[in-house]
Amino acid sequence: MSWLGLPEGTGFGIDNLPYGVFSDASGRRRTGVAIGDAVLDLAAATGDDVHATGSLNAFLARGPRAWADLRDQLTGWLTDETHRGRVEPHLLPRDAVTLHLPVEIADYVDFYSSRHHAENLGRMFRPDSPPLTPNWEHLPIGYHGRAGTVQVSGTPVVRPSGQRRAPADDAPTFGPSQRLDIEAEVGFVVGVGSELGRPVPLAAFADHVFGVCLVNDWSARDIQSWEYVPLGPFLGKSFLTSVSPWVVPLAALEAARVAPPARDVPLLPYLDDAGADPWGLDIAIEVRLNGELVSCPPFDLMYWTAAQQLAHTTVNGASLRTGDLFASGTVSGPAADQRGSFIELSWGGAEPLALADGTTRTFLEDGDVVILTATAPGTAGGRISLGEVTGRVLPAR
CATH class of the missing domain: 3.90.850.10 (Fumarylacetoacetase-like, C-terminal domain)
Known part of the structure; x- marks a missing residue:
């Protein structure tokens, strides 16, 4: 269960956590994760510059261990209410952001x-x-x-x-x-x-x-x-x-x-x-x-x-x-x-x-x-x- 109070039947629950690239009114592109009707700003929430590059490529290149570690961290943040104060300020309404091509396509x-x-x-x-x-x-x-x-x-x-x-x-x-x-x-x-x-x-x-x-x-x-x-x-x-x-x-x-x-x-x-x-x-x-x-x-x-x-x-x-x-x-x-x-x-x-x-x-x-x-x-x-x-x-x- 999540402390977010996710919409019933959402396809973007804790067991999904898909990655994308978004921008808000600032125009800065960074990595986000969809959760319910919101997007979690990973650059702000994690402080990791890899999520501020404007594409997923640099993070993807880190490999399966890094992918699994971040997924575990996000699951913990979104299910344990003790993390609410850290995470909630970086949740943005999904309908208030612009979504971009998530990956720089190589081939x-x-x-x-x-x-x-x-x-x-x-x-x-x-x-x-x-x-x-x-x-x-x-x-x-x-x-x-x-x-x-x-x-x-x-x-x-x-x-x-x-x-x-x-x-x-x-x-x-x-x-x-x-x-x-x-x-x-x-x-x-x-x-x-x-x-x-x-x-x-x-x-x-x-x-x-x-x-x-x-x-x-x-x-x-x-x-x-x-x-x-x-x-x-x-x-x-x-x-x-x-x-x-x-x-x-x-x-x-x-x-x-x-x-x-x-x-x-x-x-x-x-x-x-x-x-x-x-x-x-x-x-x-x-x-x-x-x-x-x-x-x-x-x-x-x-x-x-x-x-x-x-x-x-x-x-x-x-x-x-x-x-x-x-x-x-x-x-x-x-x-x-x-x-x-x-x-x-x-x-x-x-x-x-x-x-x-x-x-x-x-x-x-x-x-x-x-x-x-x-x-x-x-x-x-x-x-x-x-x-x-x-x-x-x-x-x-």
Whole structure:
């Protein structure tokens, strides 16, 4: 129990304590921890300059021991009323501060790890072939994204322009994307880097990864479909990737850990997690369009876990850096209302999604607002919040 008198059902209880970066009227950016409807100013409360740098990177680089020690200290401060006089002056109303990108992104990698999403796209685009490519069940497929366009929730989504070629066109045309889409994902933030040339094994996942955030990997499907052969996504993805302002520590997700789905083929040793502590996660995502709930993608069905994704990222000797972000890829389930993208919800535009106001959508229109939220089981028996990712679509410039 906390002396704060937390709101009933809050997703930001003692068992969560996610980290972010905020500013108040002073304009100074520093690290905060969400608790109930408040933000605890860590720079002021701890007196540690690492929390006054304007990003989480310097703290994350200290590693798991420092992460655990601070979490223990915060738990003690917020549950033992003898600390109230020290802590309470540094609690600020969450609605009175501005939240910023929590991490200086070093590298950004996005994966393609939902079997249901991959099979849906395969059936759309390769109806006369098996829905999965031959490599899909053997390795986590991914692409290297553009770190500089990873931005915090609330950043406007300016409709991108580029080359696109419709099936009936003889040549490509240039203009605003007509098939602007979302991808509901979960992201993983690297705290501790690794040595170049030394792979990171599955068992070392928690030695390097600090926590998770929500990700919306906005996608221009028409630009992407024209450019992606033979090298993969580029301008159809790189215009914006939105992340939640809060990074939830892995320690807060212990109760959410589950075994991943059964694998259909034997895995190579560096990816084989049979008999290991599982890193599947029971995270429930909700997707809202203009306030209406349109999808509930289930993260626990993801075929490839974050530990496997990290092991695959580094198996060739690639090094990790503090601030690296890697995302799960679109999260989708077997049901129509569990699809994490509009290309699936509208089946490539062939089956428009009917909304409660009588309108329909195939892809996003200017003015649309998309909000992703997510929760997971907490160690105290309730549910913890991963916050939200919001984006409003603006016309092309």
